Amino acid sequence: MNDKLALPVGTTLDRFIMRKQEDFPYATGELSQLLRDIALAAKIVNREINRAGLLDVTGAYGNQNIQGEDQQKLDVIANIRFIRALRNGGEVCAIISEEEENIIQTGNIKGKYVVAMDPLDGSSNIDVNVSIGTIFSVYRRTSDTGNEGTLEDCLQNGTRQVAAGYVIYGSSTMLVYTTGHGVNGFTYDPSLGEFFLSHPNIVTPRTGTVYSCNEGCVNSFPEGVKNYLAYCKESSYSARYIGSLVADFHRNLLKGGIYIYPSTAKSPNGKLRLMYECNSLAFIVEQAGGKATNGSQRIMELEPKELHERCPLIIGSTDMVDKVEEFLKAEVTV
Numbered sequence: 001m002n003d004k005l006a007l008p009v010g011t012t013l014d015r016f017i018m019r020k021q022e023d024f025p026y027a028t029g030e031l032s033q034l035l036r037d038i039a040l041a042a043k044i045v046n047r048e049i050n051r052a053g054l055l056d057v058t059g060a061y062g063n064q065n066i067q068g069e070d071q072q073k074l075d076v077i078a079n080i081r082f083i084r085a086l087r088n089g090g091e092v093c094a095i096i097s098e099e100e101e102n103i104i105q106t107g108n109i110k111g112k113y114v115v116a117m118d119p120l121d122g123s124s125n126i127d128v129n130v131s132i133g134t135i136f137s138v139y140r141r142t143s144d145t146g147n148e149g150t151l152e153d154c155l156q157n158g159t160r161q162v163a164a165g166y167v168i169y170g171s172s173t174m175l176v177y178t179t180g181h182g183v184n185g186f187t188y189d190p191s192l193g194e195f196f197l198s199h200p201n202i203v204t205p206r207t208g209t210v211y212s213c214n215e216g217c218v219n220s221f222p223e224g225v226k227n228y229l230a231y232c233k234e235s236s237y238s239a240r241y242i243g244s245l246v247a248d249f250h251r252n253l254l255k256g257g258i259y260i261y262p263s264t265a266k267s268p269n270g271k272l273r274l275m276y277e278c279n280s281l282a283f284i285v286e287q288a289g290g291k292a293t294n295g296s297q298r299i300m301e302l303e304p305k306e307l308h309e310r311c312p313l314i315i316g317s318t319d320m321v322d323k324v325e326e327f328l329k330a331e332v333t334v
């Protein structure tokens with residue numbers, strides 16, 4: 001990483017975005033503005049989450065989303081907030097969201113970008129005060145401006161992402177993102193209403209001793225995954241599974257580790273969604289030196305067919321992901 005791009009910790013997100021834009025002479029500012037719009041929505045959602053216990057916004061909303069999952073009130077609130085921020089920001093022509101069956105047209109027909117997002121992942125944990133998160137990907141539209149966003153604009157493989165990130169609403173709220181030039185983390189100071197650069201140039205450890213997986217489903221896991229989990233136990237690794245992807249991913253990104261959600265009897269294609277969970281975190285982990293596969297293919301090279309399609313996810317420290325693939329290959333060759 002060119003050290004002139006390294007900015008002192010304490011830099012605000014806005015300052016960081018502006019400085020990074022200066023390093024790309026042809027940048028015209030739209031992506032920078034889009035990232036600011038996401039940060040604004042994150043601040044608003046953060047406030048709603050922090051007040052959730054005091055307002056009647058915890059618990060189920062009473063509807064199910066396209067995934068057939070009970071929408072939590074904060075799912076709906078977060079979805080509205082991010083859509084509104086992106087619509088008002090003007091840079092995004094269309095959005096796909098975990099909470100919406102169809103493409104959301106923003107009306108910004110000149111917008112050059114589309115966003116895929118999970119507005120609030122892990123929201124079933126809200127009522128018990130466990131960390132939750134927002135996950136997003138940004139793509140440049142492939143269709144001509146002047147029209148609505150198209151399905152082709154939204155169904156691009158992960159290698160075509162121009163930015164990806166997540167917000168973790170935890171003991172502190174952080175925004176972590178990449179535009180393909182490394183990964184940087186910003187911690188929110190609610191007293192100032194600003195995100196400050198706190199984790200510059202995040203590099204994930206090449207290996208680790210933490211594995212994140214819901215072993216309650218182990219009986220229906222592929223044999224190779226079962227064998228890898230046995231290997232973890234023989235190696236005295238630590239099991240850490242929060243039930244909130246962003247929280248597990250963030251810890252593993254910083255400390256080293258692996259998150260595994262394979263195909264199961266209940267979720268034959270895995271549970272996590274390719275477009276706004278797997279691709280987004282895959283871009284980040286690869287930029288930080290890690291790896292993300294579905295067990296045999298690089299996540300970012302999977303060609304999406306549907307907006308909400310799912311895929312198995314094995315993501316984290318490169319050596320650990322490679323080890324899982326080794327066990328899966330051994331399963332196939334047996």
Ligand code: P6P
Nearest residue numbers: 121122123214243244245246271
């Ligand atoms: P399970 C939350 O619903 C989520 O999408 C991820 O955040 C989390 O890691 C996973 O599902 C938990 O799924 O089947 O273990 O409860």
